[in-house]
Amino acid sequence: MSVSSGTVPSASGGDAVRGIRILDERGGFTAPCRVSWGAGVFSLGGRERETDLAPTSWGADELWLIPGLVDAHLHAAWHAFDADDRARLSEAQTLAATERALALTLAAGFTSARDAGGLAADALRTIPPSARPRTQLSVRIIDRRAADEAGGLDRAVEAVLEAGARWVKLYGTAGIGSPPGAGLDPVFTATEVRDAAVRAERAGAGVMVHAWGGRAIDDAIEAGALSIEHGIFLSDQQAARAAERDMTLVPTLRIYRLVQRMIDAGSLPAALRARVDEAVGAHPRAVLRARDAGLRVALGTDYGTPQQHGANAREFDALVGAGLTPGEALLAATRSGAQLLARVAPPDPAAVRERTGAPDPAALAGRIVEGAVADGVILRRDPSQPGALSDPESIAAVLLGGSAIDPAALRARLIGPAAPSAV
Numbered sequence: 132m133s134v135s136s137g138t139v140p141s142a143s144g145g146d147a148v149r150g151i152r153i154l155d156e157r158g159g160f161t162a163p164c165r166v167s168w169g170a171g172v173f174s175l176g177g178r179e180r181e182t183d184l185a186p187t188s189w190g191a192d193e194l195w196l197i198p199g200l201v202d203a204h205l206h207a208a209w210h211a212f213d214a215d216d217r218a219r220l221s222e223a224q225t226l227a228a229t230e231r232a233l234a235l236t237l238a239a240g241f242t243s244a245r246d247a248g249g250l251a252a253d254a255l256r257t258i259p260p261s262a263r264p265r266t267q268l269s270v271r272i273i274d275r276r277a278a279d280e281a282g283g284l285d286r287a288v289e290a291v292l293e294a295g296a297r298w299v300k301l302y303g304t305a306g307i308g309s310p311p312g313a314g315l316d317p318v319f320t321a322t323e324v325r326d327a328a329v330r331a332e333r334a335g336a337g338v339m340v341h342a343w344g345g346r347a348i349d350d351a352i353e354a355g356a357l358s359i360e361h362g363i364f365l366s367d368q369q370a371a372r373a374a375e376r377d378m379t380l381v382p383t384l385r386i387y388r389l390v391q392r393m394i395d396a397g398s399l400p401a402a403l404r405a406r407v408d409e410a411v412g413a414h415p416r417a418v419l420r421a422r423d424a425g426l427r428v429a430l431g432t433d434y435g436t437p438q439q440h441g442a443n444a445r446e447f448d449a450l451v452g453a454g455l456t457p458g459e460a461l462l463a464a465t466r467s468g469a470q471l472l473a474r475v476a477p478p479d480p481a482a483v484r485e486r487t488g489a490p491d492p493a494a495l496a497g498r499i500v501e502g503a504v505a506d507g508v509i510l511r512r513d514p515s516q517p518g519a520l521s522d523p524e525s526i527a528a529v530l531l532g533g534s535a536i537d538p539a540a541l542r543a544r545l546i547g548p549a550a551p552s553a554v
Contacts, residue, residue, distance in 0.1 A: 146533070147183045151194040151509070153499050154465065158458020160513070166196060168505035168533040175501055189527035191511035197461060198497045199242025199264075199506030199530070201468025202443050203381045204339075204360055204431025207232045207266070208250040212393065212436060217249075226254055228437060231545055233263035235441030238538040238545075239523070240508035242531050243472055245298060247339065247360065247433070248272035252295030261534065265506075267297040267472055269339065273327075274302035275318050284323045285330065292334045297475045299331045301356075303340045303347035307390060307403050307410070315345030315364065325354040337475045339381075343410070352376055357474055360431070363410050365417040370424035379471045380421045381431035384449040387411050389439070389554060415453035422455060429467040430460075441542070442554050444521040447514075457515035462497075464520075469497025505533035 147167035152160040153175075165183065167174045186194040210228040211217045220228070229250065236244060244264040248271055255266055270291045271277065273284065281287035288299050301324065304315050319327075328338045332355070340351040344364025351359055352372050358379045359365070365373075365380065373380070387410045393399040394407065421428050432439070432446045450460040473493035495503035507530040512519040519525050529536045 147177075147180065148186075148189075148194065148196075148509070149179050149183045150186050151196050152513075154195075154197040154461060156498075158456070158462045158515075160195060160515075163193075166499070168530065171505055171533040173499055173501065173503050173505050173507075175499070189509060189511065191527065193511075193513075194527065195510045195513055196499060197508050197510070197514055198465040198469065198499055198503075200240045200444065200464050200508060201243045201245075201430065201472065201497070202236060202241050202264070202432050202434075202446075203245045203358070203379075203429040203468040203471055204247045204383050204433050205236070205244045205443075206249050206433065206435030207236070207244065207246050207440070208254065209435030210437055212399070226257065229254060230258050230262070232437070232440035233258060233266070234541060234545055236443055237262070237264050237529060237531065237536065238526075238541045239441050239443050240520075240526055240529050240538070241443055242506035242508075242529065243267075243469060245269070245339075245431075245468075245472055247298075247431075248300050249435070261531065264531075265472075267475065268295055269298040269300035270294045270296040272300045272302050272341070278319070278323075284319060284327060288327045288330045292331070292336060297336050299327055299336060299338045300360075301327060301338060301340045301351075303342035303351060304345060306341070306343065306361075307387075307406050315343060315347070317345065317347040317350060319347075319350070321346075321350040321353065324350045324356070328355040335475060348373075352378065358429070358471060361433075362417050362421070363414050365420055367420055367424065370417075370420045370426045373421075374424045374426040379427040379429050379467060380417070381429050381468075381471075382414060382418050382421075382450075382453075383431045383433040383446070384414055384418070384453055385446050386433040387414065388449075418450065418453040418455065422459065427467045427470070428455070428459075428463045429471050430464040431468075438554050442521070445554070447520045448518065451517075461515060461520075466497030472496070505530050509535075 146169050149165045150163040155161055208229045241264050245267045248269050273287045278284040278287045303318055331338050337357040339358045340356045341360045342348045343361055348369050358381050360381050362380045387407055390407050394404050430446050432443050447460050447464050473496040509528040510525050511527050512525040514520040526538045529538055
């Protein structure tokens, strides 16, 4: 698979567009202006040229530009909900499905992703960087069983770091398999979580903790974890402390509604229903608690089936449905996730600094400013309007390091002319 055939024909010879509105620092949009990209970075303003592309070149009267979307909680190498079903796929089948999942994610405007378990570094290396989002790995989820099998959590952490993980994913509480009102007992001790965070930081990596609520969130905060995953029963006090520690909440709202549909369809046990319903009811309050406390919220989907990949932007709609303003949700979908991923040391900081010309490239993450990496999404509709960001027809082009990709052409190569299944 190669994205090169998905390059926007009308844009491949140009590197500037005029009359485009840019997402600003507060989640609004600027007046129409000129943006160019060269050597993989953005440049704003400058004199218009005859070769500058007009909005009509992209099939629209108006254009909007946002930073590349970030899915901060993805399972790109999972292709079934049940682990036994995933195990039945051959290595070749899994790799082909993973390549397709990442390409569909890119076509949806997601230029960066954090895989939350299942994707190995060797598999990722077989997929050309031009054919997928920039992807950081956690390699595998570490629960109590994985820790015990490794001979202790310390050894399990060292193993994933040696395997190329930039993130240590700890399973801090139970999930949908537990009964209503249960499942918040911490899987690991506070000392274990703190030791994992120290080991990760020493390797230039970060810790992400799956925690629905309770003491596991307290332990993650005190240990120095960088993100809380799900956080369904996050309290006001926890949100405030997490904000003080400069953490990020990645709520993954929509996946629980999809699980409800799977239960309704009979593909998952009805016994899970009460617990999932409880999560769906409580989750929006956690998002608003985080917002009100100043705790960053980042978009994450928790997607892990072929029907889900490519519909990642529907999580933006879920964030708005939970009570965020469209501007807040756009920042959650772009800057917050980009800043979170930038917190782990890049493989070659000197090379990044030389390419961007910035003393601190992380400060430019998720922004469209002078010298920022040219990852972005050019849209024919205002993405703050209901349904616009998740409508494939809205996306005129995806910029990945300054290369303009035609998402419609890419999707057509993967699944034919139809849009991804609406999940």
